[in-house]
Amino acid sequence: MRALSTAATGMAAQQLNVEVISNNIANMNTVGFKRQRAEFEDLLYQDMERAGSQTSGSGTVAPTGIQIGAGVKAGSVYRITEQGSLTQTGNKLDLAINGRGFFQVLTPTGETAYTRAGNLSVNQDGQLVTADGFQIQPQISIPQDATDVTISPTGQVQVSQTGSTTPTVVGQIQLATFTNEAGLEAQGNNLFMESAASGAAVVGDPASTGFGSLMQGYTEASNVDPVTEITALITAQRAYEMNSKVVTAADQMLAATSQLKG
């Protein structure tokens, strides 16, 4: 009976939906996290009777055919890259990107990864690093005797040093943008890698055309909206239940058939 497997595809799809929603809720407070959405598509259709097939010798045709669908499948899990709200932290090395762009990060394997999580710190060598200790590219070192760090909206890093009245420029933060940000490959740890779907990285200074500006002392909160996620969770749970009802009905009908005395 086809209905059994059709309902099973529906249950599998809703299960995936719940997994995506639970990951969104789990990352509600993850800096720079972008919520995801499971996208469903109907499966192929089988033509039992084609529309437009002849119904008589005098040329009359069937206005509608009989197409029976085979259920649903997960098309993709899409990342919604809209801006998260900016949270003031007061920390000098917290940076939020207001607009498009990603920080470039050098991973231990020597590859370039991209992140929106700007909760940066300084490592033992004075280099600007992410929360996992990965270096920001281009590399920026804060001198040991720096008393204050100022990062401008355009990404210029200036430090004040003891014995000097004018601040010294120690580096320039650059951002990378992609044609299709949703196509980036998530690596965990808030990191993304370039993929064939994302297009090549375009590197430029913050606040120039097509790039977001930097805000010192802020972090970008995740763009997960708890109310949306909870309502989506309810919908998913009910849809799962309804599919299980179809399984029960198909089972009852099979039982009625097998109990025929004949």
Added chain:
Amino acid sequence: MDNALYVGLSRQMTLRRELDVIANNVANVDTVGFKVESLMVGTDTETLPAAGPAPDKVHFALDGGVARDFGQGGLKQTGATFDVALEGRGFFSVSTANGTRYTRDGRFSLDGQGRLVTSSGDPVLDSSGGEITLDPSKGAPKISEDGTISQGTLTAGKIGVADFASLSALSKDGDGLYSNVSNLQPTPAPDTRIRQGMIEGSNVDPISQITKLVEVSRAYENISKMMDQTASLSSQTIDRLGRLN
């Protein structure tokens, strides 16, 4: 005598198919742009050779086709830039490997080359049948109600909406796509509004589907009972007529 069994069988076969259609509707209760379907069942009347004074007529159940309700699905706000929903008649045109296809699923995005594509990666066509390309660095794209995509003062393209005089011209391909299987030519749909940041939900009504589900499974059981009774009737007949005294 066996006609009662065959009539019961004809109805059970249509009920099974009806369950398949309901199962597909329920499985797609959360599929963007999905349109609900129902099986149309009619009677198929056969005249039997006259056994008595008047010819007997037997009415079998026969499924005539699948009806598709193209009614508007609910609009859901998503906030994604390239999510668009159609309000009113019509379809987005998509260029696939098998030719032009039509869809109500507006979950679009840009691919690596900056083309506007569906979630399967097929390019979305503009009102004159060309692909739409935009450069996201030129500003946040705004999609107006008539489908025009603008970035500031720059116009990047116009999403096309195709309508058909008769929607039975369309056959379902799966993946939310419809193909045109008739000679009808698509026409523009000027009254249809495009909503940015929204998607059109499935128009499956869960309550009516579950009610139908109960009806189908009960009807199936009743017919099974009727067939049981018919069978026991014939076995009793043989039993009784076979007795010599």
